[in-house]
Amino acid sequence: MLFSSTPKATREELFDREEELSELEKLLNIYPIVVVTGLRRVGKSSLIRVYLNEHENYFMSIDVRKLYEMSFGNISSLHLTRLVGEELNKISKIEKLSSFLRKIRGISIHGSSVEIDAKQFELSDMFEKLEAFAAKNNKNFIVFFDEAQYLKFYGARGGEEIRMLLAYSYDNLPHVRFIFTGSEVGMLHDFLKFEDPDSPLYGRAMGFLTVKPFSFELSLEFLRKGFEELEEKIDFDLSEVVKQLDGIVGYLVLFGLKYMTMKNKDKALQEVFSTMSVLFEKELSEITKRSPRYMTVLKSIAIGINTWTGLKNVLHARGDFVSDSRLFSVLETLQKLSLVEKFQDRYRITDQVLERILRENRV
Known part of the structure; x- marks a missing residue:
């Protein structure tokens, strides 16, 4: 069903994205590591899950955001081992794979239940056994890290142990492939450090795929098909909805679900913005704790004060005599979080819905 709040699992459930699925397959055939980026709620996870479910490769999926939350921002090997x-x-439950899992140090299997002794278990050993299994069956084993930028909070060295393991796998385990997704593009790059000469991943080629919002026409078609699926006849212009929500599939789905409950376009749209206000407030709370400057800058950009000089003047007017270097750092962080982008000599909010929420002081 198109209007489903959970990530899609089959191609039949996924709207469009044929080009992205084809590109993902091509990249995984070439590169041991593929990085998939895109705005929040644009459909990255659905794209990956559909690909994994319809191909014959074996895979495991790790939600790093869940790791971050369960560890209170300090991810350890014990947290990762638990999720693994x-x-x-x-x-x-795959019979052929079960016998290989028994060979991994620290793992015991009772029926189809896996138990891990964290003191003996090592990810490198697991990847080596999975490589042997995949090679024997002439397949790949894919490890999918969703919202992988949070791996920056793994261990005491900003995820260095994970980067070293990835470099080892890249060089020695050709049948083990990795997919990383991230909404906070700059933070994901900060974790991977593939452009840092001191990083274990430096110089290793990776595949990159950006999932973009639907075009205006595709967004209209998505809403039309979603309502047709539910046999719902609508009596309003869908273009009015798309103009407010843009082409981010998560917002279009939320509107469809709200409309099916309320049967009123304006109320459904209002509910979308109310719901997203709460979610954005939660998502922005951590960065706001660091400094109120972030929210001041975001809200200023949202109302059109979007130049370096204009933003500095706003902060100064509030009695915050920020230095050039500190303002640069604030803007750089907001860009790494994919909340703000620079266009020529001006800044803008990347997400149209967030821009309106900020402009209306809903967060």
Whole structure:
């Protein structure tokens, strides 16, 4: 169903994205590591899940955002091992794979249940055994890290242990492939450090795929098909909805669900903005804790004060005599979080819905 709030699992559930699925397959055939980026709620996870489910490769999926939350922002090997154990429980039901899992140090299997002794278990050993299994079956084993920018909070060295493991796998395990997704593009690059000469991943070629919002026409078609699926006849102009929500599929889905409950376009749109206000407030709370400057800058850009000089003047008017270097750091962080982008000599909010929420002081 198109108007489903959960990530899609089959191609039949996924609207369009044929080009992106084809490109993802091509990249995975070439590169051991593929990085998939795009705005929040644009459909990255659905794209990856559909690809993984329809191909014959074996895979495991790690939601790094869940890791970050369960560890309160300090991800350890124990947290990662716990989540890996949950994934191994799923794939242990594949009979041929189960015998290989028994060879991994620290793993014991009872029926189809996997137990891990964290003191003995090592990810490198697991990847080596999975490589042997995949090579024997002439397939790849794909490890999918969703919202992988949070791996920057793994261990005491900003995820260095993970980067070293990735570099080892890249060089020695040709049948183990990795997909990383991230909404905070700059932060994801900060974790991977593939352009840093001191990083283990420096110089290793990776595949990159950007998932973009639907075009205006595709957004209209998505809404039309969604309502047709539910046999819902509508009596308003869908273009009015798309103009407010843009082509981000998560917002279009939310509108469809709200409309099916309320049967009123304006109320459904209002509910979308109310719901997203709460979610954005939660998402922005952590950065706001660091400094109120971030919210001041975001709200200023949203109302059109979007030049370096204009933003500095706003802060100065508030009694915050920020230095040039500090303002640069604030703007750089907002760009890394994919909240702001620079266009020529001006800044703008990347997400049209967030821009309106900021402009109306809903957060």
